[in-house]
Amino acid sequence: MNRREFLRTGAGATAVAAAASASTAGTAAAxxxxxxxxxxxxxxxxxxxxxxxxxxxxxxxxxxxxxxxxxxxxxxxxxxxxxxxxxxxxxxxxxxxxxxxxxxxxxxxxxxxxxxxxxxxxxxxxxxxxAPSGGANKEADPKHMGVPIQAHFVGIATILAIFVSLMFTFFLLKYGESPHASGGN
Ligand SMILES: [Cu+2]
The missing domain is CATH 2.60.40.420 (Cupredoxins -  blue copper proteins)
Known part of the structure; x- marks a missing residue:
C-alpha cells in the first residue's frame, strides 16, 4: 500500500466511522x-x-x-x-x-x-x-399519580363554568329584562 492509497483508505474509514456514529446517535439517543x-x-x-x-x-x-x-x-x-x-x-x-x-x-x-x-x-x-409532572419529583407518591388528570379536568371545568356564567350574564344584560319590560307595557 503506497501513501496515497493509505490516505484514501484512512479517509474512507473515517467517513464510514463518522457515518456509523452519526446513525447510532440518531437511533439510540444516549x-x-x-x-x-x-x-x-x-x-x-x-x-x-x-x-x-x-x-x-x-x-x-x-x-x-x-x-x-x-x-x-x-x-x-x-x-x-x-x-x-x-x-x-x-x-x-x-x-x-x-x-x-x-x-x-x-x-x-x-x-x-x-x-x-x-x-x-x-x-x-x-x-x-x-417523572410525568415536570420531572423534578422523582419520588412521586403513587397515591397522587392520578391527580394530574383530575387537575386538568377541574381546570377545564372551571374555565367552562366561568365562560358559561359570562355568557349567561351577557345575555341576561342584553335580553333578560326585555320580555318583562315589554310585557309590562
Ligand atoms: Cu432486603
Whole structure:
C-alpha cells in the first residue's frame, strides 16, 4: 500500500466511522444507566425506590448491605424481566451488582423477598425517562399519580363554568329584562 492509497483508505474509514456514529446517535439517543442503592446504611429500602428511565436505558442495583435480592413482582405486558438469579430466597451481599436493560415501556414492580413488602421499588419506562409532572419529583407518591388528570379536568371545568356564567350574564344584560319590560307595557 503506497501513501496515497493509505490516505484514501484512512479517509474512507473515517467517513464510514463518522457515518456509523452519526446513525447510532440518531437511533439510540444516549442510553443511560441509573443506579439504585440496595439497603444503603443497612436500611431495608431501595434508594431511590422509584426510578424513571427511557427504553434502552439500564438500571444498576448496587448492594450496600447484606441479604437482599431483586424479586420481580410485575412487568408490563410483553416485557421479560427475571430479577436476580436463583430462587426468591437467594440473596446477595454488600458489593454485589446487578443490572438490567429495560426496553418495553410501562411500570415494573419489584421487591426484596426477605424484606418484603416494605423493601420494594418500581422502574417506570417512558419516552422522557422523567417523572410525568415536570420531572423534578422523582419520588412521586403513587397515591397522587392520578391527580394530574383530575387537575386538568377541574381546570377545564372551571374555565367552562366561568365562560358559561359570562355568557349567561351577557345575555341576561342584553335580553333578560326585555320580555318583562315589554310585557309590562
Ligand atoms: Cu432486603
Amino acid at each position: 442510553a443511560e444507566t441509573t443506579e439504585v442503592a440496595v439497603g444503603p446504611g443497612g436500611n431495608l429500602v431501595f434508594e431511590p425506590s422509584k426510578v424513571y428511565v427511557k427504553p434502552g436505558d439500564t438500571v444498576k442495583w448496587v448492594w450496600e448491605s447484606d441479604n437482599h435480592n431483586v424479586q420481580v413482582l410485575s412487568t408490563p405486558e410483553g416485557a421479560e424481566w427475571a430479577g436476580t438469579e436463583g430462587p426468591k430466597t437467594q440473596t446477595y451481599n454488600t458489593g454485589h451488582e446487578y443490572e438490567h436493560t429495560f426496553e418495553t415501556k410501562g411500570t415494573y414492580e419489584y421487591q426484596c423477598f426477605p424484606h418484603a413488602p416494605s423493601m420494594a421499588g418500581q422502574v417506570v419506562v417512558n419516552d422522557s425517562g422523567e
